[in-house]
Amino acid sequence: MKTRQLTVFRGPCAILSDLNLDIPHGKWTSIIGPNGAGKSSLLQAMAGLLKWDGFITINELHVSSFARKDLAKKIAWLDQGSASADELGDSLSAYDTVMLGRLPHQGWLHLPSEVDHISVKKALQQADAWHLRHRPLQQLSGGERQRVLLARLFTVESDILLMDEPLAYLDPPHQADFLQWQGNLLSQGKTLVTVLHEIHLALRADHLIMLDKGKLHFQGSSQDPKTHQALIALFNGRIRLEKLGDDWVALPH
Numbered sequence: 657m658k659t660r661q662l663t664v665f666r667g668p669c670a671i672l673s674d675l676n677l678d679i680p681h682g683k684w685t686s687i688i689g690p691n692g693a694g695k696s697s698l699l700q701a702m703a704g705l706l707k708w709d710g711f712i713t714i715n716e717l718h719v720s721s722f723a724r725k726d727l728a729k730k731i732a733w734l735d736q737g738s739a740s741a742d743e744l745g746d747s748l749s750a751y752d753t754v755m756l757g758r759l760p761h762q763g764w765l766h767l768p769s770e771v772d773h774i775s776v777k778k779a780l781q782q783a784d785a786w787h788l789r790h791r792p793l794q795q796l797s798g799g800e801r802q803r804v805l806l807a808r809l810f811t812v813e814s815d816i817l818l819m820d821e822p823l824a825y826l827d828p829p830h831q832a833d834f835l836q837w838q839g840n841l842l843s844q845g846k847t848l849v850t851v852l853h854e855i856h857l858a859l860r861a862d863h864l865i866m867l868d869k870g871k872l873h874f875q876g877s878s879q880d881p882k883t884h885q886a887l888i889a890l891f892n893g894r895i896r897l898e899k900l901g902d903d904w905v906a907l908p909h
């Protein structure tokens with residue numbers, strides 16, 4: 657996925673401008689930056705949920721050349737804070753919530769097929785949420801709901817997964833599970849894009865995009881020392897990076 661001269665609008669205001677981003681195919685890219693930098697707005701624009709100008713391409717094809725339904729199958733999106741939102745009503749069960757992820761695969765007014773049911777079961781099991789399937793979404797804890805919404809994301813079976821703060825509400829074991837899910841998805845050739853505030857986890861991604869005040873600050877490999885320097889500068893020298901085993905950790909400075 658690429659953007660060229662991308663400007664993103666909220667109402668009349670340009671929130672992001674002149675973004676030329678290269679999101680490597682089949683890799684994990686993390687978007688990081690201070691509060692209000694425009695990370696969620698970027699993800700929403702890529703998901704087709706905000707007005708934008710410029711170019712967004714997938715495999716060199718402009719996104720506007722895709723039929724709406726094809727694009728819905730190609731890109732799945734997890735909203736920031738959706739675990740706390742009241743968007744889906746009181747009574748929808750976890751199972752039916754996840755089934756919504758299958759809509760791009762279903763015909764108008766068609767009942768879910770056997771394939772849809774198999775996909776929902778697999779996604780709920782993968783997200784460790786199968787035991788929650790009969791519970792209304794509203795009655796689940798934040799972390800339980802987040803796992804159901806991650807299952808909904810998985811069940812779209814899209815090539816590109818856009819995730820805004822996917823670790824929100826997840827306890828450490830489920831954060832570790834999340835890393836394993838990322839590995840599984842990458843081994844299937846998926847392109848993953850996450851907005852993360854947890855810098856040590858963002859550094860597990862292959863590629864980092866840093867935003868600041870609606871502009872690109874830096875993009876590069878997460879292992880590259882230049883990327884690390886840019887990251888420290890992004891947070892005004894208020895973090896330092898240390899290697900712990902194979903991983904990098906960010907400490908307040």
Ligand SMILES: Nc1ncnc2c1ncn2[C@@H]1O[C@H](COP(=O)(O)OP(=O)(O)OP(=O)(O)O)[C@@H](O)[C@H]1O
Binds near residue numbers: 671692694696697698
């Ligand atoms: N609904 C809205 N209407 C107008 N401006 C908005 C709206 N939502 C966000 N903004 C503004 O757009 C800018 C980018 O917001 P965005 O949510 O994309 O930032 P972010 O980097 O994801 O921030 P955070 O880390 O705090 O989640 C901010 O200045 C924010 O105040």
